[in-house]
């Protein structure tokens with residue numbers, strides 16, 4: 179078992195990383211930054227987003243495990259006081275580890291400079307920059323759907339549906355469903371501008387193209403990464419043929435995470 183570890187950089191996460199390395203060495207696990215099988219992320223969901231983006235080139239060869247040092251995370255489901263249990267399960271040849279595979283979003287950005295590909299574990303967003311609204315044509319499966327005017331568009335994955343998408347009143351989607359959700363960010367609706375208003379869920383192989391009005395300054399994001407561009411001709415969003423692997427050493431069903439994160443314990 180070869181692993182590498184990434185932490186959020188705060189005191190507790192750094193301290194837990196040291197503890198993890200010691201426990202792992204005692205259990206015969208090999209620390210391998212170059213070619214790990216498993217990536218351990220210690221911190222929060224944001225730390226997992228970093229871990230994901232630093233391993234895009236080897237996504238099919240690695241699986242991720244998350245430890246949270248703050249509140250319960252969607253990608254970080256082991257608690258700080260469970261490290262020895264986690265190491266025991268990771269190093270045991272007989273542990274009943276399951277790999278769960280979650281869909282991710284693939285974004286093809288076409289600009290005057292050519293075509294670039296981005297991936298997102300949570301979501302991709304396009305917004306207007308400089309406090310200006312975004313004006314963009316939306317095509318679904320290459321056919322014109324609507325003209326959008328408003329703050330922006332959020333295209334989220336099922337596992338990202340509990341993040342930004344949820345704040346936009348989007349639905350929560352179980353990550354076993356290969357889909358993308360398109361949610362509006364503060365659309366303007368009046369006699370001139372009209373958008374659907376509801377969020378939409380596209381299945382695998384469907385395409386959503388966003389074609390901003392020419393020469394607009396845009397604010398683009400893929401998860402925690404933000405870029406400004408003024409040369410975008412179009413972006414195409416789809417469910418990626420790639421998936422992300424999470425190593426599950428014990429079950430923690432998605433709906434239980436949803437309840438734990440958003441409802442909490444309610445004794446009757």
Ligand code: NAP
Pocket residue numbers: 221222223224225227248250251252253300301337338339340341342343345400401402
């Ligand atoms: P951040 O501003 O520190 O994160 C915002 C919050 O989103 C944190 O509490 C983070 O959890 C949580 N989060 C991340 N992924 C999640 C998921 N899949 N389900 C539920 N909650 C999740 O920035 P960050 O840590 O770099 O994370 C970037 C993410 O922030 C983006 O991908 C976007 O989803 C989210 N965001 C949300 C809003 C909004 O809701 N209005 C606006 C902008 C960005 P941790 O504390 O465990 O890291």
Ligand code: MN
Pocket residue numbers: 222223224225
């Ligand atoms: Mn964060």
